[in-house]
Amino acid sequence: MSSAASVLSIKDLKVVFSGFKALKGVDLEVGNNEIVTIIGPNGAGKSTLLDAIVGKSPVASGHVYYQGQDITNKSSYDIARMGIGRKFQNPNVYNELSVFDNILLALKGTHGVFASIAAKLTAAKKDKIIDVLDRIGLLEQGYSKVSSLSHGQKQWVEIGMVLAQDPAVVLLDEPTAGMTADETHATGEIIKTISANHSLVVIEHDMEFVKQIAQRIVVLHQGEKLTEGSVSEVQSNPKVIEVYLGREQINAA
Ligand SMILES: Nc1ncnc2c1ncn2[C@@H]1O[C@H](COP(=O)(O)OP(=O)(O)OP(=O)(O)O)[C@@H](O)[C@H]1O
Numbered sequence: 001m002s003s004a005a006s007v008l009s010i011k012d013l014k015v016v017f018s019g020f021k022a023l024k025g026v027d028l029e030v031g032n033n034e035i036v037t038i039i040g041p042n043g044a045g046k047s048t049l050l051d052a053i054v055g056k057s058p059v060a061s062g063h064v065y066y067q068g069q070d071i072t073n074k075s076s077y078d079i080a081r082m083g084i085g086r087k088f089q090n091p092n093v094y095n096e097l098s099v100f101d102n103i104l105l106a107l108k109g110t111h112g113v114f115a116s117i118a119a120k121l122t123a124a125k126k127d128k129i130i131d132v133l134d135r136i137g138l139l140e141q142g143y144s145k146v147s148s149l150s151h152g153q154k155q156w157v158e159i160g161m162v163l164a165q166d167p168a169v170v171l172l173d174e175p176t177a178g179m180t181a182d183e184t185h186a187t188g189e190i191i192k193t194i195s196a197n198h199s200l201v202v203i204e205h206d207m208e209f210v211k212q213i214a215q216r217i218v219v220l221h222q223g224e225k226l227t228e229g230s231v232s233e234v235q236s237n238p239k240v241i242e243v244y245l246g247r248e249q250i251n252a253a
Pocket residue numbers: 017020022040041042043044045046047048049
């Protein structure tokens with residue numbers, strides 16, 4: 001059974017790759033408009049967890065419920081259509097098209113590059129695209145080619161493409177990878193804005209950024225949930241310091 005208050009409810013999830021247990025029974029609840037941040041050492045199973053939610057990694061046992069419906073092992077296509085949007089680490093944008101056209105192509109119910117751009121744009125679609133551009137902070141760059149944007153701005157276009165699909169849940173895998181400090185901070189503000197209308201699960205390594213956005217942090221380690229809690233709870237947890245934060249501090253020094 002899923003929890004009534006959760007938009008996403010994960011129960012005892014196990015993922016096994018050729019005998020290797022990447023997830024060993026993970027539970028996770030994500031509430032409406034909540035930002036859940038996942039941290040943990042390399043290989044902890046963070047990406048695998050998001051992959052399992054969107055039907056990209058096969059679930060060996062356990063369940064994923066979305067809005068009370070069991071979506072375990074449904075196809076990625078069906079899960080995306082139902083309302084779970086996923087942004088991957090690498091930008092997957094059309095560089096030679098404008099920011100506006102990239103968002104247009106991602107709009108729900110839009111099919112094919114030529115058909116979408118050639119079709120007459122309804123006022124409703126235009127408003128929707130402008131709203132997305134506003135939320136990702138790229139209104140002024142709407143008619144710029146994506147190729148002219150910075151790395152960080154390209155990442156925001158991709159977030160915009162996810163938003164254009166109207167997902168209830170947005171999953172982001174290291175959204176600030178490769179970004180400057182200013183871009184990282186701006187990404188945090190974008191995520192907070194987005195959370196007014198969506199629930200988010202964000203994998204992140206940058207602890208400053210985690211502190212900026214985090215409401216609840218889940219710590220994964222070797223395929224298991226080590227703990228979860230607020231920033232201060234997690235930061236003062238000796239087990240987390242031992243397996244992750246201590247190491248991060250040494251890396252940052
Ligand atoms: N398709 C796969 N086939 C086999 N093993 C895999 C596969 N995907 C992930 N793994 C293994 O599962 C474990 C968890 O990987 P995962 O990418 O989920 O970790 P992560 O916490 O996201 O790490 P990172 O911070 O390095 O991205 C790793 O040991 C990885 O090598």
